[in-house]
Amino acid sequence: xxxxxxxxxxxxxxxxxxxxxxxxxxxxxxxxxxxxxxxxxxxxxxxxxxxxxxxxxxxxxxxxxxxxxxxxxxxxxxxxxxxxxxxxxxxxxxxxxxxxxxxxxxxxxxxxxxxxxxxxxxxxxxxxxxxxxxxxxxxxxxxxxxxxxxxxxxxxxxxxxxxxxxxxxxxxxxxxxxxxxxxxxxxxxxxxxxxxxxxxxxxxxxxxxxxx
Amino acid sequence: xxxxxxxxxxxxxxxxxxxxxxxxxxxxxxxxxxxxxxxxxxxxxxxxxxxxxxxxxxxxxxxxxxxxxxxxxxxxxxxxxxxxxxxxxxxxxxxxxxxxxxxxxxxxxxxxxxxxxxxxxxxxxxxxxxxxxxxxxxxxxxxxxxxxxxxxxxxxxxxxxxxxxxxxxxxxxxxxxxxxxxxxxxxxxxxxxxxxxxxxxxxxxxxxxxxxxxxxxxxxxxxxxxxxxxxxxxxxxxxxxxxxxxxxxxxxxxxxxxxxxxxxxxxxxxxxxxxxxxxxxxxxxxxxxxxxxxxxxxxxxxxxxxxxxxxxxxxxxxxxxxxxxxxxxxxxxxxxxxxxxxxxxxxxxxxxxxxxxxxxxxxxxxxxxxxxxxxxxxxxxxxxxxxxxxxxxxxxxxxxxxxxxxxxxxxxxxxxxxxxxxxxxxxxxxxxxxxxxxxxxxxxxxxxxxxxxxxxxx
Numbered sequence: 274x275x276x277x278x279x280x281x282x283x284x285x286x287x288x289x290x291x292x293x294x295x296x297x298x299x300x301x302x303x304x305x306x307x308x309x310x311x312x313x314x315x316x317x318x319x320x321x322x323x324x325x326x327x328x329x330x331x332x333x334x335x336x337x338x339x340x341x342x343x344x345x346x347x348x349x350x351x352x353x354x355x356x357x358x359x360x361x362x363x364x365x366x367x368x369x370x371x372x373x374x375x376x377x378x379x380x381x382x383x384x385x386x387x388x389x390x391x392x393x394x395x396x397x398x399x400x401x402x403x404x405x406x407x408x409x410x411x412x413x414x415x416x417x418x419x420x421x422x423x424x425x426x427x428x429x430x431x432x433x434x435x436x437x438x439x440x441x442x443x444x445x446x447x448x449x450x451x452x453x454x455x456x457x458x459x460x461x462x463x464x465x466x467x468x469x470x471x472x473x474x475x476x477x478x479x480x481x482x483x484x485x
Numbered sequence: 486x487x488x489x490x491x492x493x494x495x496x497x498x499x500x501x502x503x504x505x506x507x508x509x510x511x512x513x514x515x516x517x518x519x520x521x522x523x524x525x526x527x528x529x530x531x532x533x534x535x536x537x538x539x540x541x542x543x544x545x546x547x548x549x550x551x552x553x554x555x556x557x558x559x560x561x562x563x564x565x566x567x568x569x570x571x572x573x574x575x576x577x578x579x580x581x582x583x584x585x586x587x588x589x590x591x592x593x594x595x596x597x598x599x600x601x602x603x604x605x606x607x608x609x610x611x612x613x614x615x616x617x618x619x620x621x622x623x624x625x626x627x628x629x630x631x632x633x634x635x636x637x638x639x640x641x642x643x644x645x646x647x648x649x650x651x652x653x654x655x656x657x658x659x660x661x662x663x664x665x666x667x668x669x670x671x672x673x674x675x676x677x678x679x680x681x682x683x684x685x686x687x688x689x690x691x692x693x694x695x696x697x698x699x700x701x702x703x704x705x706x707x708x709x710x711x712x713x714x715x716x717x718x719x720x721x722x723x724x725x726x727x728x729x730x731x732x733x734x735x736x737x738x739x740x741x742x743x744x745x746x747x748x749x750x751x752x753x754x755x756x757x758x759x760x761x762x763x764x765x766x767x768x769x770x771x772x773x774x775x776x777x778x779x780x781x782x783x784x785x786x787x788x789x790x791x792x793x794x795x796x797x798x799x800x801x802x803x804x805x806x807x808x809x810x811x812x813x814x815x816x817x818x819x820x821x822x823x824x825x826x827x828x829x830x831x832x833x834x835x836x837x838x839x840x841x842x843x844x845x846x847x848x849x850x851x852x853x854x855x856x857x858x859x860x861x862x863x864x865x866x867x868x869x870x871x872x873x874x875x876x877x878x879x880x881x882x883x884x885x886x887x888x889x890x891x892x893x894x895x896x897x898x899x900x901x902x903x904x905x906x907x908x909x910x911x912x913x914x915x916x917x918x919x920x921x922x923x924x925x926x927x928x929x930x931x932x933x934x935x936x937x938x939x940x941x942x943x
Contacts, residue, residue, distance in 0.1 A: 405751035
């Protein structure tokens with residue numbers, strides 16, 4: 274990975290915000306008081322995550338606690354995190370509802386920048402139900418990307434799942450191409466993006482290439 | 486144009502022409518002679534005096550004429566050496582037939598580097614190496630080592646593989662589809678897909694470009710060439726690489742990486758490529774595109790004398806098209822012809838069964854369906870029968886007064902359907918012998934409609 278720069282979750286989202294991509298409300302905190310302050314402004318439910326340069330797969334090592342609904346639960350979550358990851362910082366976030374989608378991108382040797390879209394969870398990783406285009410994409414390309422996955426029906430709303438705002442997904446896809454080209458991104462993983470009335474990036478990992 | 490000497494040479498040297506039909510060098514020469522080339526042909530070989538009635542020259546330098554194109558049918562080692570002589574002679578294009586270059590490993594890669602450096606240094610466009618060659622029926626020029634003569638037409642083919650390229654040729658002949666130009670790009674050491682595609686995009690004789698592809702490193706350039714070509718003529722691509730198992734064999738075949746298939750497919754959609762998944766599909770789609778304009782919209786009417794084939798068509802097309810209801814006046818015309826209480830449901834798809842077995846009846850219903858203002862394209866189906874002839878002249882007559890795309894499906898034996906196919910296609914009506922082939926024809930036209938609409942928007 275010589276010369277490449279891995280942005281952590283917080284830095285990745287700040288970069289996305291600069292391009293007008295909506296991200297989840299969040300704050301870097303070091304102690305419970307700071308976390309409580311975030312809650313007093315944003316309320317529950319909340320999510321607590323470890324923010325570490327060393328850990329890339331947070332949930333695999335128990336570094337993500339979701340559905341925190343009260344001061345007691347927050348207190349408990351914070352203590353257990355502190356114990357598990359001494360000396361690390363944390364990220365406290367609002368908890369979003371909606372359909373989980375994944376938006377990815379990479380610098381391909383032959384094609385240059387490539388963007389990928391799929392539903393979260395098993396849909397993309399196990400069922401390989403995702404679509405790919407090369408950058409830049411037009412609004413038509415982005416619409417086709419969203420509609421060609423088999424899971425599109427879920428985005429239209431299904432039983433108790435409300436319909437997702439696909440225009441917001443389209444906006445992210447268009448903006449992601451600009452981010453990748455201008456920032457010399459070699460890899461980008463917005464996973465998940467929660468989509469309901471709005472599409473908000475909940476977690477992100479961006480790797481920049483050498484010259485930036 | 487830079488590639489004209491390759492496609493339209495006036496004089497050709499075949500270096501390594503030999504005198505026995507067992508040899509590639511002989512077949513390179515025979516291919517040109519048998520194809521009916523009207524330019525000058527100069528076989529080059531150090532040991533022979535005459536082959537196929539042509540004087541043989543010991544060295545290309547000694548030919549007392551300008552040479553537009555040199556076909557090098559020597560082994561890989563001598564091929565790189567001879568390029569300098571070709572340059573000295575002032576040759577304007579080279580086809581390099583032999584394999585044994587990049588696709589076989591390190592030694593071959595070095596040889597290919599040498600070959601490329603020399604050709605580039607002399608500024609000579611080179612096709613191959615590791616190619617079957619080139620065919621231009623518009624010039625009666627067949628420069629491969631598979632001697633043949635082909636039905637002329639408006640489809641041109643670019644193939645990375647000689648074998649698949651031949652399979653496309655023979656399938657096209659079976660389908661009564663004519664070829665204009667055929668190019669084997671082989672290892673693509675200098676001339677790649679994009680170069681040939683750009684030439685064909687501007688070529689007056691080519692209305693459809695059909696491509697078989699394993700992969701190319703210069704894929705962005707290829708896509709840009711597609712973008713330039715698509716407003717002028719449709720581009721159909723059969724690209725392999727779905728299975729990881731082809732990655733290594735493709736490298737040892739034409740030295741190409743097949744790349745990520747999903748990315749190829751996505752990019753093809755973006756750039757307006759019509760995709761095919763087999764030789765048969767490539768040919769079926771190219772044939773429809775070569776004969777029909779894009780439909781105005783996506784509303785398809787199916788008219789048949791047997792329901793089953795229309796169901797297979799509906800099943801395969803899925804959401805690609807709409808199946809509209811017929812207008813009141815169309816329904817009335819149909820009812821009137823059938824009389825009171827016909828034992829069938831009048832709807833789209835229209836199955837008229839026994840009411841349409843005979844040519845005059847078939848003609849009537851076809852005309853009614855084609856005239857419906859709510860229909861953009863029509864598929865008509867009738868089946869081979871010992872006593873009831875195909876309604877070919879009737880179809881041609883009806884089609885003459887309509888500009889909507891019309892596709893005919895005649896389920897029949899090859900020998901029986903072929904002459905009907907030829908007649909229909911001579912009149913601009915694609916004909917297929919199975920419902921599935923017909924679906925490919927229809928879907929190609931529907932794809933073209935989608936691509937054209939998208940282009941109009943941007």
